[in-house]
Amino acid sequence: MSVLPSAGGPPLGKYLASTDKKTRDKAIKSLSLFLSDGQNAISKPDMDKLWKGIFYCFWMSDKPLVQQGLATELAELILTITTTSGSLLFLRGFWETTVREWNGIDRLRIDKYYMLIRRFVNATFRLLLRSRWDKASCQEYNDILTGEGGPLCSGDIRVPASLAYHIADIYVEELDKALGGVSLPSPAPLAILLEPFFTLAARTPTAVTYKRIQNALLDPLFTALVHEQFPEDEPPKSKRIRLAAETPSSSHLVSNACYSDSEEGPINGSILKKKLLRRIFEVASHPDTRDSNRRKMYALWKESYEEEPDDE
Structure with missing residues (x-):
């Protein structure tokens, strides 16, 4: 045949x-x-x-x-x-x-x-x-997701919103599974892997899509990154407690994640969260970001960044 x-x-x-x-x-x-x-x-x-x-x-x-x-x-x-x-x-x-x-x-x-x-x-x-998170390969993957006809393309009205919703729902979970499937994995460069969602959050014309990205992906991820940083006698704030109860631990991701360079090794979850929040602030500041989305991204940065201790 x-x-x-x-x-x-x-x-x-x-x-x-x-x-x-x-x-x-x-x-x-x-x-x-x-x-x-x-x-x-x-x-x-x-x-x-x-x-x-x-x-x-x-x-x-x-x-x-x-x-x-x-x-x-x-x-x-x-x-x-x-x-x-x-x-x-x-x-x-x-x-x-x-x-x-x-x-x-x-x-x-x-x-x-x-x-x-x-x-x-x-x-x-x-x-x-x-590929040990080869940067060119990761960027090509991001282009597949966000380019014309891609499932996270904000400017293509032919792309069904339900695809972006589903990918946001499963993204962190499947990354955690992939990291848990090998011994001594190269740390996942979250700034690169999350860039398509940062871009979509900035440019989506619909409030529902922005809300889904924040609620289904960003909030649970940030909660997972800092949840294990607090001893039992020093619990996090009430919002973090609620989210932690609703969010899988993503333990493989928490222990095997970095900002953008896998060669530097994994970094502390609280520090990584602050670095990612700074990236959100940078994307929000871009002139292509929609004004309504910019305000929400700034609010996310301010609320989440200020509740973290200065670990650096």
Whole structure:
């Protein structure tokens, strides 16, 4: 069976989107073998056709265990590819196709696509961790998320807001899982990894999106970073207590995070929080930041920064 369109056979997309599960399974295995060969390259038009087929391959999976297994198998393809640049090209195809096809997903299928996104976010963190958080690769990933057609693009009205909401909900959790999956991981550079959300918070035209980013991602993250810094006889303020009770500990992330340079090693959570808040202040000060969002970001900086002790 041909993996990509060729003069002598049908395109792989036809097999991937087959109504027969055995045919789809064979197509995925063939694709995995193709991607694992570093000599093979995929053009942009072929990548678009390939991802159309993959998207509907997942569409056709109709049993929970089958869906979970296929979601994991598809996400692991990112790590099957032998070069980080090739993996990111494949990932770009995933996000472009997901954004393009999202509004056509019915309510009975939407949960399994949320699961697929979770698997891809986790696999991407493991890819970047494998590259020791190479800055060029991290920046390319950020461009995939925030560029035109990306799920966190603030200026593209075609991008469904629900995608940004879901990514914000799962981002820290999946990063923590990725870090917990290896021994002695390179510290995650949070300033780089969070930049897409800082940018979206600054530029989103909707108050709901800003609120979701702060409530689902920033507040829980900041709480996790400082929660373990306080001994039991010196509890944090009431707001932090409430958030801590509602927030997973993210222990792997807390002990393996840095600001922007993994080579410097992990840093104290309270200090890291203050550095990230300073970055939020800088983004808020940018002329492209919407005035209403600027006020909210300044308020977040002021409230969160001033309640921290001066550890530096």
